[in-house]
Amino acid sequence: MNAAIEVHQLEKTFSGGSRATGGTKALDGLSFAVEEASVFGLLGPNGAGKTTAIRVLTTTLVPDSGRAAVLGRDVITDAQAVRSSIGLAGQYAAVDENLTGAENLRMVGYLNHLPRNMARRRADDLLEQFHLSDAAKRTLKTYSGGMRRRLDVAAALVARPPVLFLDEPTTGLDPQSRNDLWEVIEGLVGSGTTVLLTTQYLEEADRLAQKIAVVDHGKVIAEGTSAQLKADLGATVLEIELADPIVAGRTAELLKGVATKPPAVIGRSVDIPVDDGARVPMEALRILDQHGVAPTSFSLREPSLDDVFLSLTGRKASTEGENQ
Amino acid sequence: MSTATIALGVDQPDTGSRASWAVRDALTVTWRYLLGYLRIPEALFFSSVQPIMFVLLFRFVFAGAINIPHLGYVDYMMPGIFVQSVAFGSVATSIGLAEDLQKGLIERFRALPMARSAVLAGRTTADLVRNIWVVVLMTGVGYAVGFRIHTNPLEFLAGCGVLLLFAYALSWGFATIGLSAPNSETAQVMSFPVLFPLTFASSAFVPVKSMPGWLQAWANHQPVSVVVNAARGLMDGHLALFSSESVGAATLHALAWCAVMVVVLVPLAVHRYRRVG
Numbered sequence: 001m002n003a004a005i006e007v008h009q010l011e012k013t014f015s016g017g018s019r020a021t022g023g024t025k026a027l028d029g030l031s032f033a034v035e036e037a038s039v040f041g042l043l044g045p046n047g048a049g050k051t052t053a054i055r056v057l058t059t060t061l062v063p064d065s066g067r068a069a070v071l072g073r074d075v076i077t078d079a080q081a082v083r084s085s086i087g088l089a090g091q092y093a094a095v096d097e098n099l100t101g102a103e104n105l106r107m108v109g110y111l112n113h114l115p116r117n118m119a120r121r122r123a124d125d126l127l128e129q130f131h132l133s134d135a136a137k138r139t140l141k142t143y144s145g146g147m148r149r150r151l152d153v154a155a156a157l158v159a160r161p162p163v164l165f166l167d168e169p170t171t172g173l174d175p176q177s178r179n180d181l182w183e184v185i186e187g188l189v190g191s192g193t194t195v196l197l198t199t200q201y202l203e204e205a206d207r208l209a210q211k212i213a214v215v216d217h218g219k220v221i222a223e224g225t226s227a228q229l230k231a232d233l234g235a236t237v238l239e240i241e242l243a244d245p246i247v248a249g250r251t252a253e254l255l256k257g258v259a260t261k262p263p264a265v266i267g268r269s270v271d272i273p274v275d276d277g278a279r280v281p282m283e284a285l286r287i288l289d290q291h292g293v294a295p296t297s298f299s300l301r302e303p304s305l306d307d308v309f310l311s312l313t314g315r316k317a318s319t320e321g322e323n324q
Numbered sequence: 325m326s327t328a329t330i331a332l333g334v335d336q337p338d339t340g341s342r343a344s345w346a347v348r349d350a351l352t353v354t355w356r357y358l359l360g361y362l363r364i365p366e367a368l369f370f371s372s373v374q375p376i377m378f379v380l381l382f383r384f385v386f387a388g389a390i391n392i393p394h395l396g397y398v399d400y401m402m403p404g405i406f407v408q409s410v411a412f413g414s415v416a417t418s419i420g421l422a423e424d425l426q427k428g429l430i431e432r433f434r435a436l437p438m439a440r441s442a443v444l445a446g447r448t449t450a451d452l453v454r455n456i457w458v459v460v461l462m463t464g465v466g467y468a469v470g471f472r473i474h475t476n477p478l479e480f481l482a483g484c485g486v487l488l489l490f491a492y493a494l495s496w497g498f499a500t501i502g503l504s505a506p507n508s509e510t511a512q513v514m515s516f517p518v519l520f521p522l523t524f525a526s527s528a529f530v531p532v533k534s535m536p537g538w539l540q541a542w543a544n545h546q547p548v549s550v551v552v553n554a555a556r557g558l559m560d561g562h563l564a565l566f567s568s569e570s571v572g573a574a575t576l577h578a579l580a581w582c583a584v585m586v587v588v589l590v591p592l593a594v595h596r597y598r599r600v601g
């Protein structure tokens with residue numbers, strides 16, 4: 001494999017936080033490798049260490065230990081070379097409010113040391129590509145959140161970097177803008193760009209990433225293609241909704257026998273990973289009927305990455321540490 | 325290395341030495357901040373009003389109560405207010421950098437292949453340009469309320485040069501404060517404990533002799549007084565009334581302070597910038 005990004009045993013502890021624990025451990029032996037011209041998804045809840053990993057890879061944060069390289073260049077000892085080959089779109093729309101859209105992109109071009117006329121042309125092309133041409137001469141104060149986010153991603157593309165870091169690029173975007181951005185990313189990968197994407201949206205990783213690493217508490221807890229991660233879980237998920245959480249708990253207990261992995265109780269519904277085929281649901285219904293449990297709904301569905309996260313950590317990805 | 329790099333490397337960066345890029349990057353950042361100033365006319369207007377109000381305040385409220393022998397108070401105070409205003413102006417560096425840090429712009433800059441010094445050099449240069457505007461404006465207002473140059477225009481300009489250089493050096497100190505503050509409001513509040521003893525416990529507004537002995541020790545030797553004395557000598561020509569130094573010695577003394585500040589404050593700010601976040 002030709003790795004565009006290599007991350008090996010990264011550790012980083014932030015001082016502050018709680019004194020008793022000696023700080024917050026953001027990265028705890030994080031390792032992964034990203035193949036060239038592919039999208040790699042770092043999937044995990046807020047506070048899992050995704051942004052810290054991006055900051056190390058984009059040379060803005062020095063890790064306590066471990067090493068990382070982009071296109072074979074070490075991010076610590078060869079930082080300037082790394083900066084010349086990457087683009088970064090942050091979780092926060094890092095654009096200058098007082099400048100116009102065109103001025104923002106030109107500034108990034110100049111600071112990437114593009115010749116003036118080329119920086120100007122790139123700015124115009126990107127504004128058009130991201131449907132911002134009409135707003136090119138307006139200051140960003142007049143932009144909506146979605147427009148700012150698009151400009152932020154456009155700014156990451158100004159120098160046509162071979163490696164792109166997108167830190168939760170579609171957070172806060174409307175479905176149309178999200179779809180547009182997904183198409184842009186797919187186009188870039190088609191022309192040879194390597195993309196490292198962090199996301200909390202399981203659907204996004206599923207759609208874009210050839211390979212996904214599930215990150216929790218600063219380390220990778222599972223890695224593979226979307227299909228592999230789902231296959232580990234079982235082919236199908238049986239989703240049963242009950243009258244109340246107590247009955248849900250009892251149902252999980254009763255159906256342990258038919259599950260391939262321990263069932264998960266979420267409120268008054270139960271998710272049960274099961275094998276393919278019609279036999280299992282019939283068996284499940286028979287058991288429930290025998291014990292006088294009547295579900296309010298009963299369905300089979302494809303496992304989602306939410307199920308993967310739940311089965312790996314025992315928690316839902318989307319409800320963890322919302323404000324960190 | 326990789327095929328991707330070759331295929332995508334269509335936009336070859338301009339060539340140029342490291343030093344020339346450091347200058348060009350700094351100018352790009354300066355341009356960005358100056359555009360920002362022009363885009364918020366309210367901020368530009370009110371930051372111009374403040375120095376004018378200080379001139380009027382001291383000219384019409386305090387002047388009657390402060391007796392300076394052999395010299396009208398307006399001529400005594402103007403060099404002091406010049407220095408005080410540009411020192412206040414350099415706090416903008418702290419506020420601006422804290423704001424950029426908060427918004428994630430510094431993070432973006434740090435991931436770009438630009439010179440590591442460019443953000444700080446650009447910001448301090450933009451604040452220098454704004455301070456030049458403040459000095460021009462105050463000279464006009466000063467003239468309207470009775471201030472006159474008692475030396476000659478060249479010496480007056482030299483005086484302006486010294487105090488602008490001082491403000492520039494000082495803004496590198498405020499850069500470190502801005503990069504250490506959690507947000508822009510705090511950056512401003514954090515700057516005042518540095519600013520007030522410097523500007524007010526100095527020879528800027530009242531003769532140091534009128535202060536208690538322990539304060540005189542500070543007020544006589546701290547950089548604002550030294551710079552005010554130089555400006556007073558170059559603008560008023562009455563320095564002998566308040567100081568034993570000649571104008572030339574006072575000017576060299578002030579320039580030495582600026583040099584010391586640059587040597588200490590610039591590396592401090594750059595060090596902070598590298599490890600921020």
